[in-house]
Amino acid sequence: MIRNRTLLIGMIVLACSFLSIINAAAMYSTLPCDDGDGVLIQSEVSDAICDYMLEDSTYSLDDVGDAAYVLTFWNGKPKTITDGHDREVVFYRPVERIITTNPDNSRIVISLGDLNKIIATDECTRGGCVLPRDSNDEKLVVDAWEALQTYDDGQLDELPETNTRREIDYETMAILQPDVVLDTLWYNRGDLIEEKVGCPCVDIGSGFTFEENYNQIELLGDVLDEEERANELVSFIESKVEMIxxxxxxxxxxxxxxxxxxxxxxxxxxxxxxxxxxxxxxxxxxxxxxxxxxxxxxxxxxxxxxxxxxxxxxxxxxxxxxxxxxxxxxxxxxxxxxxxxxxxxxxxxxxxxxxxxxxxxxxxxxxxxxxxxxxxxxxxxxxxxxxxxxxxxxxxxxxxxxxxxxxxxxxxxxxxxxxxxxx
Amino acid sequence: MYIKQFVVGISLLVFLVASIGFASCSELIDVERHVPSDFSESEMAEITLEITGESPFMLGIVETIPQGFTFPETDSEISDAEYFKVDRDNGKISFSVTDVTEVTYNVIPSDDSENSFEGYWVDMLYQTQELNEGKERWVAVIDPNSASNGQSSTGGSSEDSDSGVESSVPGFSLFLSAASLFACVLFTRKSSSGGMKNDQE
Incomplete structure (x- = not known):
């Protein structure tokens, strides 16, 4: 009898876990607090907020907050961007949790002021590609390492590592529930990442032409709703190019x-x-x-x-x-x-x-x-x-x-x- | 047998706590409550919530009226705010406020009522990496005339934030959930094999 009871409890807990995974997958294909028509309107979001504040709601603060954000900044509609491989990527929630798979995108996310949104990254962002290390893997410019504080007041190399040069740890990525994965252009694996991780994936990267770099910065500015800062950064680079x-x-x-x-x-x-x-x-x-x-x-x-x-x-x-x-x-x-x-x-x-x-x-x-x-x-x-x-x-x-x-x-x-x- | 139940119970508790999650906050908005200096019994009184903040902002506000106070009978008498809901059973009123600097609501005091309004607000446009927030970002409405003015919020129900547990690691809650789940499964397996052994004996 005790064994049956324990088994039952175990099964309930497992069911709860599967349910939360299914919910997480649904998070990325529907607008939060939506009544099913694919558009959020003021009354819809306000009702959800009032219910949440009265603690009479199934919505979490994350749900109502994201709905408020979508209503305020995206006119209540999902946001669609076209990435570096001409893929249309749809966002149903604002980007608050980012995983980067290469230092070029990490660097621009930092430049756009969103380092605190990076929740995991690649071995080279943690290594010596954003900030330098010597040939013995010791940090150079230690002050800069200390100045770049991640969400947890840690340093770049303290972020969880979710990919190396050729391999991606899809399971860990999925567990961390990012709002977006920023991948490079080389592998053309955006669809695969979306399928395995269950969130939007944007393929974009830097290049040896300045136009490629401007495109990358502007696209990431769009993804992160940091268009103004992205324009500043592009102008800064343009001014250096112009100088020469x-x-x-x-x-x-x-x-x-x-x-x-x-x-x-x-x-x-x-x-x-x-x-x-x-x-x-x-x-x-x-x-x-x-x-x-x-x-x-x-x-x-x-x-x-x-x-x-x-x-x-x-x-x-x-x-x-x-x-x-x-x-x-x-x-x-x-x-x-x-x-x-x-x-x-x-x-x-x-x-x-x-x-x-x-x-x-x-x-x-x-x-x-x-x-x-x-x-x-x-x-x-x-x-x-x-x-x-x-x-x-x-x-x-x-x-x-x-x-x-x-x-x-x-x-x-x-x-x-x-x-x-x-x- | 009690040990087994204890372990399973603890695992479930950890799972539950982990699901709630925790977050920090920092806001640039303030909400201040203004109440009349005197209340007359059974006479409708207006409570004003003054909001300061830079546009665009979107807030959720909840107010709990003191015991003995009631809301007027119809919603139109309670407030002319665009979006609000009333929970008469619990004496609560909630608002969704978008770029508005003032909302008001009416209450009816009784003879032995005290001015002990309580209220909290949440910045709905604040972005955080946390997935499972509790009430850590619920901020107390300031009441210049209240004895409790200036006290920081512990949340409408303060269980979450009073627990003393903190985590600013996104996904930590999930990790904790997974760990508790693992403990539960492990225990279930152990318990099952133990049962078989007993049967064989």
């Missing part, structure tokens, strides 16, 4: 140096078979370089992942080579280029025009480094024209705008000392 482009657009094409850009560095030589890249990997489109007044020798190359033959680099005869430094405190790839006999005859080597630059990736295409490289490359390629631009001040201003923290660039330049060479 207004000068380089006046320079005759014949006076612009030709550049080979090695964005993956050269620490492992010409080519690393494990990752399928190194010095011979390049980018056909890298706007920071072209806006900075350089001619990208790979601009005619096609394909997603471009590896050129070393001989091609020799044939191109670049005036300048930028070799990205893949870690904040690690070794430079410049020595490899300078000391490799196959490259000894190219003008950049002969004229000592091989430079480090900021690594433009970090499980994405971080806008901070995109801007740093644009300003840094401009000062390298056209030192006289940009002598009045203070890279340190600009770098600090960019971090302040993106993360809200002062002095980050100054501290980072202690590790990436090449930046100080153009101060």
């Amino acid at each position: 482009e207004s000068v380089t657009s006046q320079i005759d094409e014949s006076e612009k140096p030709t550049v080979y850009f090695a964005p993956r560095g050269a620490k492992k030589g010409f080519y690393d078979a494990v990752e399928g890249r190194d010095f011979t990997r390049t980018e056909a489109v890298y706007e920071p370089l072209t806006i900075a007044g350089g001619i990208n020798l790979a601009e005619e190359c096609t394909g997603e992942e471009i590896n050129v033959a070393p001989e091609q680099i020799v044939v191109w005869k670049p005036d300048v080579i930028f070799v990205a430094k893949s870690t904040w405190d690690g070794e430079s790839g410049v020595d490899f280029v300078m000391e490799t006999p196959e490259l000894s005859e190219i003008p950049a080597v002969k004229n000592d025009q091989i430079y480090d630059c900021f690594y433009p990736y970090c499980r994405g295409r971080p806008i901070d480094r995109t801007l740093f490289n644009m300003i840094y490359m401009a000062k390298r390629l056209h030192p006289e024209e940009f002598s009045d631009i203070d890279l340190e001040a600009e770098g600090n201003e960019i971090y302040k705008e993106l993360l809200g923290v002062d002095g980050v660039f100054t501290e980072l330049a202690e590790y990436q000392t090449f930046a100080k060479e153009v101060y």
Whole structure:
């Protein structure tokens, strides 16, 4: 008898749990407090609020609060946005709980002022892609780590981790009941995430053209109802682009140096078979370089992942080579280029025009480094024209705008000392 | 046998508490109650709730009138607010207020009534990560003439916030629920195997 009773209680508890899961799934496909017509009106929401306040309601505070929000800010209707894969994503509730799967979206959510809405994230947001870590995985710029406080007064690396580079923990995501998952563009898995997690998923990311970055910021501003701040952020970036482009657009094409850009560095030589890249990997489109007044020798190359033959680099005869430094405190790839006999005859080597630059990736295409490289490359390629631009001040201003923290660039330049060479 | 019941009971209690959840609040809105300085027996008196806040705002307000007070017979006599509901049995009136700076309602005092109105309001547009909020965001209506003026709210029914349990981890409630569920299932399994053993013996 006791066994039966215990079994019964267990079954009741299990039933309650299943019920709450079903309710959670329904949350994302209907408006809260709706009478079934798909539109909330004042009387409908007000009735729900009055009942809730009298404690005579099945609605929770979350339900009535979300209904009030939808009525006030969305005219009582679900909100539909079109994401980076032209998917229509419908929101039935405001976004209060966010899961990001990559640092590019995390960074913009922070910039838009919604860090406290992130409830879980990926290994690289927790790692060193939004804020830096050294090659021993120790935090750099500790003040900035402490300044970026999550919902629980914790730091970024204290957020739950729900995905790595290739794997997503769908179960944990579903348990955390996010209002939205912000995923990258690379995998095109928005529908799969929506199906498995049971909430809207928006595919969007950064890029090496500024237009891609503006699109990302504006879309996330729309998703998070932070349009005004998104416009401010876009204007800020546009002002930096304008600062450089207004000068380089006046320079005759014949006076612009030709550049080979090695964005993956050269620490492992010409080519690393494990990752399928190194010095011979390049980018056909890298706007920071072209806006900075350089001619990208790979601009005619096609394909997603471009590896050129070393001989091609020799044939191109670049005036300048930028070799990205893949870690904040690690070794430079410049020595490899300078000391490799196959490259000894190219003008950049002969004229000592091989430079480090900021690594433009970090499980994405971080806008901070995109801007740093644009300003840094401009000062390298056209030192006289940009002598009045203070890279340190600009770098600090960019971090302040993106993360809200002062002095980050100054501290980072202690590790990436090449930046100080153009101060 | 009592231990078994105790464990199951505790698990269910934890499950229940976890389902309620907790949250913090911070508001920039205030609601102040103004009551007449004197009440005359059986004579209708007007209570005014003055709301200050930046538009847009949407509030829920509930007022509990003192014992001995009653509401007028018809709703139209009670208030001209656009959205309100009355619970006569419990002496309560609730309002849904959108961008309005004042709402009023009428009450009828009896001879031995005391001015001990009690009220709470909630900012409905406040956003939080918490999924299962209790009454932590219920804020007491300020009454300049009341002895209890200035006291912070403990909620209409203060059980939740008085429990002393705090969690600002979104999903923690769910975790607690899952843990209690797991304990319950584990116990059920243990109990079942124990029963079989007894049967075999």
